[in-house]
Amino acid sequence: MLKTSHAAHRDLSLPIEQPVTRPDTKAQVVIRPLPAQARFSLRLNEADLEGAQTAAGVTLDIPINTRSGSAERSSIRLGPNEWLLTGPYDDAEVIASQIDAALSGRFYTLVDVSHRNVGITVSGRRAAEVLNSGCPLDLAEAAFPTGMATRTLMGKAEIVLMRLDDTPTYQVECWRSFSTYVRDYLIEAAREFEPSIA
Amino acid sequence: MRRFSLLTLLKEATNAHQGWGRQWRAPEPKVGYDAVIVGGGGHGLATAYYLAKEHGMRNIAVLEKGWIGGGNTGRNTTIIRSNYLYDESAAIYEHALKLWEGLSQELNYNVMYSARGVMMLAHNVHDVQSFKRHVYANRLNGVDNEWLTPEEAKEFCPPLNISKRLRYPVMGAALQRRGGTARHDAVAWGYARGADAMGVDIIQNCEVTGIRRGLSGAVEGVETTRGFIRTPRIGVVAAGHTSVIMEKAGVRMPLESFPLQALVSEPVKPVFPCVVMSNAVHAYISQSDKGELVIGAGTDQYVSYSQQGGIHIATHTLDAICELFPQFTRMRMLRNWGGIVDVTPDRSPIIGKTPVQGLFVNCGWGTGGFKATPGSGHVFAHTIAKGEPHPIAAPFTMDRFRTGRLIDEAAAAAVAH
Amino acid sequence: MLLVTCPYCGPRPEIEFRCGGEAHIARPAEPSKLSDKEWAEFLFVRTNAKGVFAERWNHAHGCQRWFNALRDTASDRFIQTYKVGEKRPDRTPGQERL
Numbered sequence: 259m260l261k262t263s264h265a266a267h268r269d270l271s272l273p274i275e276q277p278v279t280r281p282d283t284k285a286q287v288v289i290r291p292l293p294a295q296a297r298f299s300l301r302l303n304e305a306d307l308e309g310a311q312t313a314a315g316v317t318l319d320i321p322i323n324t325r326s327g328s329a330e331r332s333s334i335r336l337g338p339n340e341w342l343l344t345g346p347y348d349d350a351e352v353i354a355s356q357i358d359a360a361l362s363g364r365f366y367t368l369v370d371v372s373h374r375n376v377g378i379t380v381s382g383r384r385a386a387e388v389l390n391s392g393c394p395l396d397l398a399e400a401a402f403p404t405g406m407a408t409r410t411l412m413g414k415a416e417i418v419l420m421r422l423d424d425t426p427t428y429q430v431e432c433w434r435s436f437s438t439y440v441r442d443y444l445i446e447a448a449r450e451f452e453p454s455i456a
Numbered sequence: 457m458r459r460f461s462l463l464t465l466l467k468e469a470t471n472a473h474q475g476w477g478r479q480w481r482a483p484e485p486k487v488g489y490d491a492v493i494v495g496g497g498g499h500g501l502a503t504a505y506y507l508a509k510e511h512g513m514r515n516i517a518v519l520e521k522g523w524i525g526g527g528n529t530g531r532n533t534t535i536i537r538s539n540y541l542y543d544e545s546a547a548i549y550e551h552a553l554k555l556w557e558g559l560s561q562e563l564n565y566n567v568m569y570s571a572r573g574v575m576m577l578a579h580n581v582h583d584v585q586s587f588k589r590h591v592y593a594n595r596l597n598g599v600d601n602e603w604l605t606p607e608e609a610k611e612f613c614p615p616l617n618i619s620k621r622l623r624y625p626v627m628g629a630a631l632q633r634r635g636g637t638a639r640h641d642a643v644a645w646g647y648a649r650g651a652d653a654m655g656v657d658i659i660q661n662c663e664v665t666g667i668r669r670g671l672s673g674a675v676e677g678v679e680t681t682r683g684f685i686r687t688p689r690i691g692v693v694a695a696g697h698t699s700v701i702m703e704k705a706g707v708r709m710p711l712e713s714f715p716l717q718a719l720v721s722e723p724v725k726p727v728f729p730c731v732v733m734s735n736a737v738h739a740y741i742s743q744s745d746k747g748e749l750v751i752g753a754g755t756d757q758y759v760s761y762s763q764q765g766g767i768h769i770a771t772h773t774l775d776a777i778c779e780l781f782p783q784f785t786r787m788r789m790l791r792n793w794g795g796i797v798d799v800t801p802d803r804s805p806i807i808g809k810t811p812v813q814g815l816f817v818n819c820g821w822g823t824g825g826f827k828a829t830p831g832s833g834h835v836f837a838h839t840i841a842k843g844e845p846h847p848i849a850a851p852f853t854m855d856r857f858r859t860g861r862l863i864d865e866a867a868a869a870a871v872a873h
Numbered sequence: 874m875l876l877v878t879c880p881y882c883g884p885r886p887e888i889e890f891r892c893g894g895e896a897h898i899a900r901p902a903e904p905s906k907l908s909d910k911e912w913a914e915f916l917f918v919r920t921n922a923k924g925v926f927a928e929r930w931n932h933a934h935g936c937q938r939w940f941n942a943l944r945d946t947a948s949d950r951f952i953q954t955y956k957v958g959e960k961r962p963d964r965t966p967g968q969e970r971l
C-alpha cells in the first residue's frame with residue numbers, strides 16, 4: 259500500500275529493496291504498514307472545549323501530546339487547539355457527521371486527511387532504539403509511556419509518533435509522499451536487530 | 457623588520473634556527489593615538505597596515521581583546537573567490553582578490569594563497585539558472601567564472617560523485633579558477649608584522665569596554681581593560697561583537713550574530729585538488745596543505761556569542777559531504793569549532809562612517825569575509841584617513857538600510873562563504 | 874543541540890523548533906506615518922544583545938505554537954519561556970549567571 263502513485267520516488271535504493279516479509283513473532287523489531295484509516299485534522303479553540311469534551315466517541319479534553327481511545331477510534335491532541343482523529347476507513351462520513359453534531363454552534367475546522375497520511379507500526383523490544391535513530395525525543399518509559407503521542411521528526415520528515423501499548427508498539431504517521439523515505443529509514447535503522455518487515 | 461629570503465633562511469638553517477626574533481612588538485598602550493582600530497582580526501590588522509603604508513598614519517594602534525587572529529580570522533575555512541552577483545559586490549571582492557594575488561610579495565610573508573579553483577555545485581534547476589546568471593554577470597564585471605557540465609566538474613575534481621542517483625544530483629557547476637584558499641593565521645601575522653614595522657602598536661589582551669564621546673558628540677577615546685586611550689578616530693572591526701561595541705557609543709546596528717561552524721578531519725595524503733561548495737546541501741570542503749579536509753557547516757538559527765554551535769548543524773553537513781564524496785565516509789573528524797559571524801539583513805558588509813563623528817565601522821562580513829580581508833582593510837583605511845568612503849566602499853554604507861539601496865546578495869545567491 | 878522548553882509541550886530538542894528572532898518588536902500601526910529612519914529601525918535594526926535576550930520560537934515540528942523565550946546569548950542557557958501575549962519577565966542581567 260505504500261507504493262501508491264503519490265508515494266515519493268527515491269532513486270537511490272537502500273540495501274533492502276523489497277520488503278523482507280518474515281513473519282517472526284519473536285523478532286526484536288517488527289515494522290509493518292497499517293491498513294487504510296479514516297483521519298481528520300480538527301482545529302478548535304481551547305475555550306470552545308467547554309461542553310464538548312467528547313465527540314464522535316472519543317475524548318477531546320485530554321492533555322496535549324497524549325492519545326485516548328482505542329484502535330478503533332482515537333483522538334490525539336497535537337497542540338492546544340489541534341487534534342488528529344482516527345477511525346475505521348469506512349466510518350469517515352459517520353465520524354465527520356458526529357463531530358459536526360457535537361461541535362455545532364462552535365467555530366472549528368474539520369479536514370479529512372485520510373489520504374494524506376500513512377501509518378506504520380514499529381513494535382518489539384528494540385523499537386525505541388530504531389525510532390531514536392531518526393527521532394530526537396526521549397522515548398524512555400518515564401518520558402514517553404503508553405498513551406503519549408506527539409508530532410516530531412523522523413530523519414528529515416515530520417511525523418506523528420504515538421505509543422500504543424506496552425509491547426511496546428509505536429505508530430508512526432507521516433505524509434504519504436514521505437512514507438517511502440520514512441519506511442526505508444526505519445528498515446535501515448532496524449537492520450542490526452534482524453527485524454521482521456512487512 | 458627582518459626581511460625573509462632564501463639567504464636569511466640558509467643563514468638561520470646553519471644556526472639551528474635560533475636567530476629568528478619576534479615578528480612584532482608587544483608595546484604598552486600610549487596615552488593617545490591618531491586613530492585606534494578595535495579588533496585585531498585580519499580586517500583590523502589590514503586596515504592598520506594600509507593606514508600606515510598608504511596614508512602615512514603611523515601613530516595608531518590595534519586593540520585586540522584576546523590574541524590577534526583569534527576571532528573568525530583564525531576559525532574560518534579560508535575560501536577566497538570574487539564571483540558575486542551585484543556590481544558593488546563584484547567590485548569589492550575582486551579588489552580583494554587582486555590584492556591576494558600579490559599579497560605574499562607585498563608583505564614579504566607567505567600567506568599561502570593558492571588559486572586552486574572554487575567550484576560551486578548546482579543541484580537543481582534553480583541553482584543552474586542562478587549560477588549561469590552569475591557567470592554572465594561576472595563576465596560583464598571582468599570577473600572570471602565559467603559554467604561546467606557534471607562531467608567537466610568531475611574532471612576538475614575527481615572525487616566528486618556525479619551519479620544521477622544522488623538525492624541531490626550534481627547538475628553542473630560554476631568554477632572560478634582564480635579562487636582558492638590561503639593560510640588564515642599567516643594573513644593576520646603578515647599584516648601585523650608589516651604594520652608593526654611601520655610603527656603601529658599592536659596591543660593584545662586589551663578589551664575595549666567603552667567609547668567616550670565629548671560634548672559635541674564626537675569620539676574622544678576608548679575605555680579599555682588597560683586604561684583610557686585618547687583618540688579622535690575609532691575604527692570598529694570586531695566582527696561578531698560589533699553590536700556590543702557600537703552600543704557603547706549609542707549606535708544600534710542592523711546586525712545579528714550567529715555561531716558558524718567548521719571542522720577538520722584527520723590528515724591524509726593529497727586527495728582533493730580544489731575547493732567545492734554546495735549551498736543547496738550546505739557543505740564546503742577543501743584540503744589543507746597539512747592534509748586535513750577542511751569542512752564548513754552552516755550557522756545556528758539563533759543569536760549567540762557562545763562560539764560553539766549545535767552538533768546537528770555539523771552532522772547535517774557531514775551527511776551531504778558523504779553523499780557527494782562517498783570515499784570520505786570512513787574518515788574521522790578531529791576537531792570542530794565555531795566563530796561568531798555578524799550578519800546584515802542583505803548579507804553584504806557595512807563599511808564606512810556612522811552617525812557619531814570620528815567613529816567608523818567595518819562589519820557585517822558574516823559567513824564570508826575572509827576572502828575580502830585585503831580589500832576591506834584597504835578601502836576602510838582610506839575611509840578613516842580621508843573621512844570619506846573609498847569609491848569601492850561607498851555603496852556599503854549603513855544608510856542603505858534607510859534609503860533602501862540594499863545589495864541583496866542573500867536573495868541573489870544564498871551566498872555563504 | 875539546545876533543549877527548548879515549549880510552554881505547551883515541555884522540554885524538547887531544538888531541531889523541532891524554528892527561532893523567529895528578536896521578540897517584542899511591534900509592527901507600527903501606521904507605517905506610512907513613519908520616517909524612513911524609523912521604518913529602517915523597525916525592519917532591520919536589532920538589539921543583538923550579548924546576555925539576556927528575548928526572542929521568538931515556534932515549535933514547528935511539535936505543537937506548532939509560537940512562544941517567547943528569555944535566553945542568555947553568552948551561554949545559550951534558557952532562562953524562561955513564556956506564551957505569546959505575556960509580558961517579558963523581569964530579569965536583570967547578571968542574576969542568571971548562577
Ligand SMILES: Cc1cc2nc3c(=O)[nH]c(=O)nc-3n(C[C@H](O)[C@H](O)[C@H](O)COP(=O)(O)OP(=O)(O)OC[C@H]3O[C@@H](n4cnc5c(N)ncnc54)[C@H](O)[C@@H]3O)c2cc1C
Pocket residue numbers: 494495496497498499500519520521522523524525526527528529530531532533534535536662663664665693694695696697701716717718752793794795796797821822823824825826827828873
Ligand atoms: C567557521 C567559519 C568559516 C568561515 N569560512 C569562511 C570562508 O571560507 N571564506 C570567507 O571568506 N569567510 C569565511 N568566514 C568568515 C570570515 O572568517 C570573517 O568574515 C572574517 O574573518 C572576519 O574578519 P574580521 O577581522 O572582521 O573578524 P575577526 O577575525 O573575528 O576579528 C575581530 C576581532 O575583534 C576582537 N574583539 C571583539 N570585541 C572586542 C573588544 N571589545 N575589544 C577589543 N577587541 C575585540 C575579537 O577578539 C577578534 O579578534 C568564516 C567564518 C567562520 C566562523
Ligand SMILES: [Zn+2]
Pocket residue numbers: 879880881882883932935936937938
Ligand atoms: Zn510545543
